[in-house]
Amino acid sequence: MQNSGIGGWPARRAQLTPDRTAFVFDDRSLTYSEVHERVTRVAARLRDSGVRAGDRVAYLGPNHTAFAETMFATHVLGGIFVPLNFRLAAPEIDYMLGHCGAKILVYAPQCAGVVQSLSGASALDEIVALEDYESWLAQGDATELAPIDVPVERDDIALILYTSGTTGRPKGAMLSHANLMWNTFNMLIGVDVAGDETTLISAPLFHVAALNQTLLPTFAKGGCSVIMPSWDVDACYDLIEKHGVTWMFGVTTMFAAFARSPRWDGADLSSLRTLMSGGAAIPPALIRTYQERGLVFCQGYGLTETSPGATFLEAGQSTRKVGSAGVPVLFANVRVVRPDLADASPGEPGEVLIQGPNVTPGYWNDPGATAAAFAEGGWFRSGDVATLDEEGYLYIVDRVKDMYISGGENVYPAEVEAAIFEHPAVAEAAVIGVPDATWGETGRAFVVARAGHAVTGEELRDFLLARLAKYKVPRYVTFVEDLPKTGSGKIQKLKLRDLSLS
Template sequence: MRNTGLGGWPARRAMMTPERTAFVFEDRSVTYAEAHDRTARLAAQLRASGVGAGDRVAYLGRNHPAFVETMFAAHLLGAIFVPLNFRLAAPEVAYMLDHSGAETLIYAPECAGVVHALPDGPRRRVALGEGQYESWLAQGDPTPIDTPVDLADPALILYTSGTTGRPKGATLTHGNLVWNCFNLLLGVDVTSDETTLISAPLFHVAALNQTLLPTFLKGGRSVIMPSWEVDACYDLIDKYGVTWMFGVTTMFAAFARSPRWAGADLSSLRHLMAGGASVPAALIRTYQERGLVFCQGYGLTETAPGATFLEADQSVRKVGSAGVPVFFSNVRVVRPDGTDAAAGEPGEVLIQGPNVTPGYWRDPEATRAAFSDGWFHSGDLAVLDEDGHLYVVDRVKDMFISGGENVYPAEVEAAIFEHPAVAEVAVLGAPDAKWGEVGRAFLVLRPGAHVTAGALRDFLRPRLAAYKIPAHVEVVDDLPKTGSGKIHKPRLRGLPLPADALRPGPGGGHGSGG
């Protein structure tokens, strides 16, 4: 087989374990043989529509087996898969489609409104609903396709919000994904009889690369949830005997708050893996008291994503740590001058290894800025203890994480500044019991202008995903500035939330539409 990338995985798995279940979705099971057949047919249809090596194929929708089929089919042809966040507004999706140059878009029914609102974009659009996808796939030729693909070839373009207000497309090669799987499998004892719950969005690097792909590689079974829902999670664990699940802090906190927590049979769970943000020590202990142990890690989209990992047997002794460097990667914590920080001294996290992105799609300037001497600059602050365990303490950049979603204030500020009443704006993250952090916006209005928090959120809804819309909006007379005239955000962070900002209206944070 000339395809050494992910496109060859369905055929290889079908040869080894054809009758074993690959995916479960809404009570329907798909074997590895069926997954291979469906992927081959879809690849034939994509090829017939003009998709070839190096072309971009986008997917917009909630978790669904079609996500995986589209990805593997694109990789069979040597094409590049572009998974998109289904929570985004039409202008945001339009930018990513245009920037990536995607000619084909497969989308779910719930995203039809966004797709129909796109000004232009991919000439081939295939809807998952009303049988269009299934009939299109069924017409495909099942004859195996073997396009030469090298591990150095691009596999994914994953968009991560940019600090300048425009998303950047992190390019991950087939090799990046394979080496990340190796690192994961060395840190977690994944078995061929694994039943993995895919509950986080697959367009996120962790759900895809830290759970689904390693499970597929081992020949396990992935139970795919369309979206996260606490009761459905309990039901699926009980029904299928889930052994492994990944989640962000907000998901695990909600799971533990459920009235079903105390009485549910969770004995099948072997691995609980957390990422996206630091897990509070109190939450870790809540799970430990239930006999459940977290495997934590640290990483970024650009590192595919695993950079460090805390194995289960260290989870009690090193509570709150993100672990040590994964097996095939190197991690440093450095001072501003580039020298290594001492144990306990905060510094920026640098990462090097075969799992690290070669750069950003069509953005050589951002690529150059992200690397020095072969090391990727994370923009995150951390400390190493005497044993080499990493503790993430802050972020160099202003990005905050709300419910597992990265939010970059510059992008939100750019959207708010479009409002005619706004003269100046600063956005930062504020602590939130449910989402971890939510947006807090400080506005300086133009003379004589007026805007309410509700009206501003209404203005932002068609421009931003709901989770990016600030939960707290405060009008101030002026914003603190540095000597160079820049807004001094550290002073804003020290301000307590006013009483009226503690009760965000509908649509704030992760409100309706999120």
Template sequence: MTPARPAIGYPGIDRTYGDLYDRVTRLAHALAGLDVGRGDRIAYLGPNHPSLVETFLAAGLLGAVFVPLNARLAPPELRFVLDDSGARVVVLGGGHDGGGHDGGGLPGRHLSQDAVEELIAAAPAEPVDEPVSQDDLCLIMYTSGTTGRPKGAMLTHGNLIWNTVNLLVDVPLAHDEVTLVSAPLFHIAALAQTLVPTVLKGGRALLEPSFEVDRTFDLIESERVTVMFGVPSMFTALARSPRWASADLSSLRHLLCGGAPVPEPLIRTYRARGLTFLQGYGMTETSPGALFLGAGHPDAKLGSAGVSCFFSDVRLVAPDGSPAAPGEPGEVYVQGPNVMPGYWRRPKETAKVLSADGWFRSGDIGVADQDGYVRISDRISDMYISGGENVYPAEIENLLYAHPAVAECAVIGVPDEKWGETGKALVVLRSGASAESEELLAHLDGRLARFKIPKYLEFVPELPRNGAGKLLKASLRSLYGEPRS
């Protein structure tokens, strides 16, 4: 439709939509020449780069299945994913710095970026006309594996289409968007919440191999970035920068945030600059959008994950299987055309989380208010029981974040002889700030029931996170799970 419009930007590379169409078509022919066809898996290893987008789209043209590999995984982890997916071809992406993943020892046929360029140059440019339906498998995206071996969430073309429609109902993306994609495209939010909707609308996607604070400010100012997705830790890093107060952020229209609840103090910091978070909640298995808090909602709803996306249904289920009442915690269930059909070659795992009528059990705990706005409390596995009372760490963490000395925090349950379990807070202080543990615990007094206030508080240099920016509570429990402070 718009072959002359800019489509993809990357340091040293600019591609129009005409360029992108030509290269993707040629790459699809080249892959077909390597006996890659309908249903075959094509893996990609590397950070954000135009070749990742081209491989993703070429796989779709062929009816093949794209498998984005987490570039931060160790070789044994990569071998597991490649063996599990049965990928026939592994594209070693442009800009890949090696990192121990040069393809050596990994199964499948490897294509370096130089080899891909040679194949594209030699391939025909005739259109590819392989019938592909919404029910056909589009990609297998492996979950982070924080609770064990990663599982491959199967996402269809229809899953991605309906997720995009859900997003566009809430976010009025235009044809002239300039979207900064610095979160990794091997995670679902960057791929499905930012790249795909931008391309659908004919906007320009600026791909960055990694997130860097100064580089982000530079690009916002020089390229007039209008859309940005990030996890809360990325937006926190920007707000802490010395450049925050003076940076020209006037071009920004939409700040999409997910991966974890956005601390309310961070929301207020951005609102002081005239910027509003569009916060959502979802997961790989829901492509990912399930809940969304768009612009124009009442201030009282800030910090919540919003309401069900338009073409999705969300309900909260109490432990006994009944609907959770407003104000009461319940497990988040999601149903809709964006929900995956299951895990790749994992029928037993699929049956544990996906009912016969398509309701997906998230394993997350949420609380809805009288208007249906949902706040995500925690993973079921992160909840602990103190003296017979369920304690949800996110509630405590949100209050700790409100203390001016706290940069980051996490609360875990630790063994206690009297109560069975009690809370332990792990706190990263802001640069230049100081505080005593007693002071921070006193900050919670009167704001929480006494059984929710952690018994212990320890200051730590940093909190472990995975590649998507999500806090690794299992790692925290392993490192700091002793009762002592």
């Protein structure tokens, strides 16, 4: 086989385990043999539409088996897959499609209004609505079921993933087939993924963690991916019990909502072998909630640009090192450095740098951003603040840009948020720095209260004063119904800053 990339996986898996279930979606199951057939048909249709090696194919919509099929089919042809955040507005999608120069767009019904509003739609060679996807796929000529074998090298670009874009335009992080493979190797080792794994894909697949940390490793190992269209607490409980889910990934907001459910105490969660989280520092109180239930909660750290796994806390250390993001994965190097790029001492906060075969080659059509992202020696600058303990375990402190200075002291909001989360009346919390005439900056906490619980701002401040230095305790507490989040579940602090000024 000339295809050395991800596009060769469906054919290889169909040879190895043709009758195993690859995907479950909406009560429909697909075996690896069926996935290979469908991917080949989609690849034939894309080729008929002019897609060749290096061309970009975009997907816009919630989680669906068509997402995975379109991705693999694009890679069969040596093309570049561009998953888009379906929660974005038309101008944002317009920018991304134009920036990457996509030839084909596959979209879900929920996104029809956005697609109709695209000013750059005429630049696309073809637009495929998911309502028409099955008939479109079926038109792939049966003779095309002989393997399509386009030469693809491991260093060829496989994905363009647009970053959240908290400041300015989003950047398109490029990930090569080699990046994805090395990340898969790291996950197979860190989680010890089994061939009988049943993985719940509950986070959005346009996000690097759901795609690269769960679906691809499960597929490579021949396990079953149970795909949820979108996160829903009750549906999550139902699918775990129905399919015997063994592994799932989520971000803090998802796991917090899951544990708050009235079903938490009585649900049968005995099938779960591993719960995995990342994307932001996880409050230790939340981790302990799962551990007290007898569940293994593993935390990792990484970024879109690192495919994403950079460090991982394996199951055996999940209790002893609760709150840590672990140690570097087997095939990557991680440092914590001072501003002069000298290594920080144990316990000293510094910026996280990552080096390894999982690290992006750069940003699509943006050599300036690519150059700025790397320090000498090919070390990727994460922009995250962390500490290392004496044993080399990483503890995420916060994003460099989220830190604020109050009275000359550095305050890392993630530390304050973790303390707020300890209060039994708090469901979610986010802290930002706001201008202050006396201290330069002070904290403002945005808090979502648990249903049926009440707490005042003053009570919360008194609670924090017993746990944090006074300068870290937010001066202002604002109670809200919900926190603004990105499509991947991360809290949008830029919107909170706008809210604090209104």
